[in-house]
Amino acid sequence: MRILVLGGDGYLGWPTALHLSECGHQVAVADSFARRHYDDELGVESLVPIEPLRARIAAWRELTGEQIGAYVGDLTDAMFTYRIIGEFRPQAVVHFAEQRAAPYSMIDRAHAVYTQANNVIGTLNLLYAIAETDPGIHLVKLGTMGEYGTPNIDIEEGWLEVEHNGRRDRVLYPKRPGSFYHLSKVHDSHNIEFACRVWGLAATDLNQGVVYGQQTGQTARDERLATRFDYDAVFGTVLNRFVIQAVIGHPLTVYGSGGQTRGFIDIRDTVRCIQLACEHPAARGEFRVFNQMTESFSVRELAAAVAAAYPGDVVIENLDNPRVEAPEHYYNVVHTGLAGLGLQPHLLSDTLIESMFDITKRYAHRVRPEALRPTVNWRTPTTT
């Protein structure tokens, strides 16, 4: 298949492009390098050094003979978006190309507006480009489990069968997320469902859990293929950050009591899920939603798991929670769709955590400890 990976220079976009290429698909990536720019802005960088996109692509070609195409531009530039769809003529478009950090969206008004405008407008442009170029192109869109929030009922896959006052309907699952970033993905989901309804587009919305891990079968082959590994309090997701904190002797920073429970997924399962979604497309007119996660953990459980796995001393520090979220809550997620397509999950084990210790030790000298503690507070609206 011809597959275009938007955001193909990022933490997950790049390993996804390699995985799809190795599976025999013809792959191109598009990226604006926004993610590298956020590093410059925040004064941090990936723990593991990463090569420029052209060098990564050249290394992959050298190792495998496979060519990955590259487009540089931004989806909010409609001309660019129409051009890449029209030139590459993909059968599937995998859309990672959004600002993806909740704390970044909560820095201040400007970052909230940037996040929603960037994500929503980029996706609108993409929907129009697909609808006008070829409505048969399957859109595989990265959403987030955070779209749902933490309802007191089971979280279904995007749709909910409701009975109310003796009548029944199948409705979009109600969303009540916890940041302007997560809200941008809720907005996208509503826009995409509408595009499926009015233009007959085929879309899969992947509500992904928190991803952990840094290596896939492909990226591990050569240092030049490494993907980014973030540890800072803005872009570093919780398990990756705990591993790095353990290695450098920094307390594991648990927000509040750590009773917040979330869905998680191994990076190796992410790339496999996207392959499965592409190879088993949604039907024309279908808005299909999968919950792309394999296990649920509380933050407290993750901290304990990292502390137990690490051979040295680990201190767990409970900080005042900078976010507004339920400290303890019900959390039960249906995630049978991708399993039904053949996903065999990698569950979190000491082995995985230990392999992350090794990577981290090698690059521990690159950690900027001042970036580990949260500086963005949900309760404090800020102008600029």
Added chain:
Amino acid sequence: MRILVLGGDGYLGWPTALHLSECGHQVAVADSFARRHYDDELGVESLVPIEPLRARIAAWRELTGEQIGAYVGDLTDAMFTYRIIGEFRPQAVVHFAEQRAAPYSMIDRAHAVYTQANNVIGTLNLLYAIAETDPGIHLVKLGTMGEYGTPNIDIEEGWLEVEHNGRRDRVLYPKRPGSFYHLSKVHDSHNIEFACRVWGLAATDLNQGVVYGQQTGQTARDERLATRFDYDAVFGTVLNRFVIQAVIGHPLTVYGSGGQTRGFIDIRDTVRCIQLACEHPAARGEFRVFNQMTESFSVRELAAAVAAAYPGDVVIENLDNPRVEAPEHYYNVVHTGLAGLGLQPHLLSDTLIESMFDITKRYAHRVRPEALRPTVNWRTPTTT
């Protein structure tokens, strides 16, 4: 009370400002004149001539001695939004300042992006300006009944009590609207609910039905106080358009079979609802939703009512529906919140329709018949 009416030069914003002023409130309006600009763009104008904002305000002062303040600027300009909140220091902000036509948002990609960016970013700026200036300012936001779409269950007021697999929760009512415009209001609602949750803002989201009528007690006092009356297929809402079509001898343009049912409200009730919402504010942290409508009708019923009321011959023409919407469906809406605050609805009667005939006859020479038929098709995505 000090009340700031955003979009206070528009079809409903202007009569609302007058009504609140007459009720003894201290009122200022803000407007970017975007609505007058859409007229220029589309080559149409209000059937009833309207005065410039400054002239309207001067006429109101001449007649009543009351001063209405005026700010000219755009909510997407954050500096402007912060300035008006900081200078006027309102106790309530009534927010009409959005692009409000579904067909306009469906013209092409550029208009879809404009509508969502304009509405969502303007409201985000407003939320931050309120949160930083004084989180006690009550936000009264105009949403639309179209946010809900046409579910097969009763439409509650913004929230839904759900039982699922033996567990219960109160969730945001699931939304599945029918245009990029309606979606922009869904996005706003989600963003506002979040702001209430994290910053303790007090908000009332008014999901308003289709408004009909052109005069209120205040605007009828003097020609210079008239509000706009739109008949074109982009901005003219259905009942107003039918009245004008009847008067000029044009067929009433029913889209499809006319089985689409919607909630409606008289313009005199709109201004009263907003007064009631302002005078009975939401609590801090509360996201309160009212369904601001008084009766439901199918399009077919409205056409028949206009035909029956008009003293001459009326032809009803069923056009291919340019929109994507259910031709026949269940529609039952709870709208007890505003009635509970004291709303005494004006129900649709021949008297109201007949008064609209009189206004229309007076200005029938201004109608541009070429603007009456729909030109925007939901099924045809267009680039520019």
